[in-house]
Amino acid sequence: MPTSRRKADDWWRGAVIYQVYPRSFQDSSGDGMGDLKGITRRLGHIASLGVDAVWLSPFFKSPMADMGYDVSDYCDVDPMFGTLADFDALLAEAHRLGLKIIIDQVISHTSDQHPWFVESRSSRTNPKADWYVWADPKPDGTAPNNWLSIFGGPAWEWDGVRRQYYMHNFLTSQPDLDFHNREVQEALLKTLRFWLDRGVDGFRLDTVNFYFHDRKLRDNPPHEPDPEATGLDAPEVNPYGMQTHRYDKTQPENVAFLRRLRAVLDEYEGRTTVGEVGDGARSLKTVADYTSGGDKLHMCYTFDLLGPDFTAGHLRKCVENFQKAVTDGWVCWAFSNHDVHRHVSRFIRTPEERERVARLAITLLATLRGSICLYQGEELGLTEAELAFEDLRDPYGIRFWPAFKGRDGCRTPMPWQHDAAHAGFSTAKPWLPVPEEHARIAVDTQEKTAGSVLNHYRETLAFRRAHAVLRDGDMTFLPSNQDILAFTREKAGERLLFAFNLTREKATFMPSKSLKHGEPVPVPGFGAKIRDGAIELGGLDMVCVRV
Known part of the structure; x- marks a missing residue:
């Protein structure tokens, strides 16, 4: 490969990626939910930060039981977000501004309304009968094994038509695809080609270590605490954390599939992948397995920096452990995303520290070796929103309330104008409320304030770009x-x-x-x-x- 081509293809190495949660970024239609046209309208703001790429959380057709992470059509846009033409316009504008577009791919499971599952559950003999993980009950009618769902309860749901259980690592309406079936792999790779042909620059792969399960359906052993572990798993109130997930995820067959996936991307110029690895104590070994050799994923991120610990000892341990475990792979570091409390709230001890901690956190993140990912609103120093139970939309939070309040607190709408209705996010009541304290520090206010968190982000990312040593x-x-x-x-x-x-x-x-x-x-x-x-x-x- 020529040097120029190789350099262009490596744009992701050391890149700064900005995550957009579409339903909370900008509403253009007045229905209280963000959409693709709204994102397109605000791409100038993202470009002004000095980032390299935008990661879009799911916008595909979906019944929205899990806010779009339950896909019913991998090759179409959900009407609440717009149309394929709206996506093409977004992609074109992003490229005009010099931004790459990375889209979420949720391929470990589908919605139970996906045509594949509708057909699969109709009988035991239809052409897609074995596209999902089906299993007979034990003689006493109970589930095939002790596997648990991250969202609470068993990882198995009984289906009266097939008289079998199907596996779901998340909601019962999110059945797991059976990756041991070669036809399933082919169908999923075909959907990736659909977006690559459209011009997307890469994929963020949701729950990338969940694709395969143990064929023998062996029981998971009890959880054994690991003092060396730095990962963030289920909250303590969730029994999921009481198991060592040896057999329901992170199976060895996954490596071969990731090679197949990489081979597809390598047919296109300058494309990339970033995998989400949630694997507790095994996370670093999994990242090493999935990113080594240059023939699988380009990079992964773990949950190591998504916890409450913002100390020198913890950060050094996380980075050194990665350097020891992953000798030829690549990492993407982040302090926040759509699944965890915002990091400013996790790291501060008093409200007065908010701006100082926000500035220090991005400066530190920008100096680490690796790519980095920013989550929308952190450039404003947004804190975690405190929401009432009746405002919650997250099934995870509703299930474990009040011990665990879920993920809605980090998903509230982006505040654009301090004195506008709903902080300029929408002309209608938003799907989640905009906290007053967020509106006070909206984009328009910080734009005009020297030394604001927003302007500090821009200056810090400019500092990172000015020093090639910080990229790799x-x-x-x-x-x-x-x-x-x-x-x-x-x-x-x-x-x-x-x-x-x-x-x-x-x-x-x-x-x-x-x-x-x-x-x-x-x-x-x-x-x-x-x-x-x-x-x-x-x-x-x-x-x-x-x-």
Whole structure:
């Protein structure tokens, strides 16, 4: 492959990806829900941040039992979001602005209203009878094994027509496809080609380690706590976390399928994949298996940084564990997404810290080795919304309320105008309420404020682009106490030293003699002092030095 082609194809390495949750971004039709035309209208805002790509959460035809993660047609747009023509217009405008488009692919399961499942459940002898995971009951009529659903209860639902159980890792209306069936694989790869031919630049693969199940349907063993694990699984109130999920996901057959998927993408120029790996203590090994060798996924992300721990020790452990486990793969780091509490709320101790923590978090994320993913609204420093039970739409939160409030708090509409109805998101009542505290820090307010979180994001991402070493340079941690995260990034003769104080107290970092004398590099929003080779850091502070 020519060097120019190879470089173009590697655009994803070190890229900054911005996640859009379509129903909460911008409503253009006045029905209270966001849509594709609304996203197109706001692409200029996304481009102004300085990101490389946009990841769109599902917009496919769906009964919306799980907000679009229950697909009933992989090759069409749900009417609530618009039409295929609206998607084509969005894609064209994004490309005009220099943005890549990555779309979510939820192929481990479908909606129970998908024509494939409607046919599959109609009999045991129809052409798609074995396209889903069906199993006979035990002699006493109970489920085939002890597998559990992430959304509560058994992972099996009885079907009276077939007189069998079908498997569902999530809602009962989300039956799992049987990837052991080659025809299923072919059908799914065909749907990927549909979007590749349309011009999309890549896929985010939902629950990428859930595709295959154990053919023998063996019981999962009880969960054994792993003190080394950093991943985020089900909340403690969910019995799902009481099992080690040895047989219902992360099966060895998945690797061969990912090779088939990669071969399809390699037929097209400059396309990429990013896989979501939720696998607890096995996450890093799974990422290594799925991204090594250059013939499977381009990159993966785990839940390691999606928890409440924002300390030097935790962050260093996560990154070092990844570096040890994944020697030739690639990672995509994120602090927030549509499934977890917003990171500002997870990391702050008092409301007054919101802006400072928001700035420090993006500065830290932008200096890590890997690609990074931002979630809509974090560039405003949005906090988790507090919602009443009657406002909830998330089946996960409704199921486990009040012990677990679900994911709606991070999915509330994007605030665009502080003084407009519903903060400029819609002219109608939104599907989720817009908190007043979000409207006060809307885009239009922050645009005009020097040093706002929004402008800090733009400046920080410009800083990342200005230093090629931050895109894919080597990363080496430096000796420090547990309060300071210190490391160097190095590439092609440039070496930058970063020191972050994630505590609220002043701290001093003393580099080794070989790094002691360096030139301070201005970083937006921070101004730690260097005296006699010692770096003096305030609380929630950082510094960059060229050494």
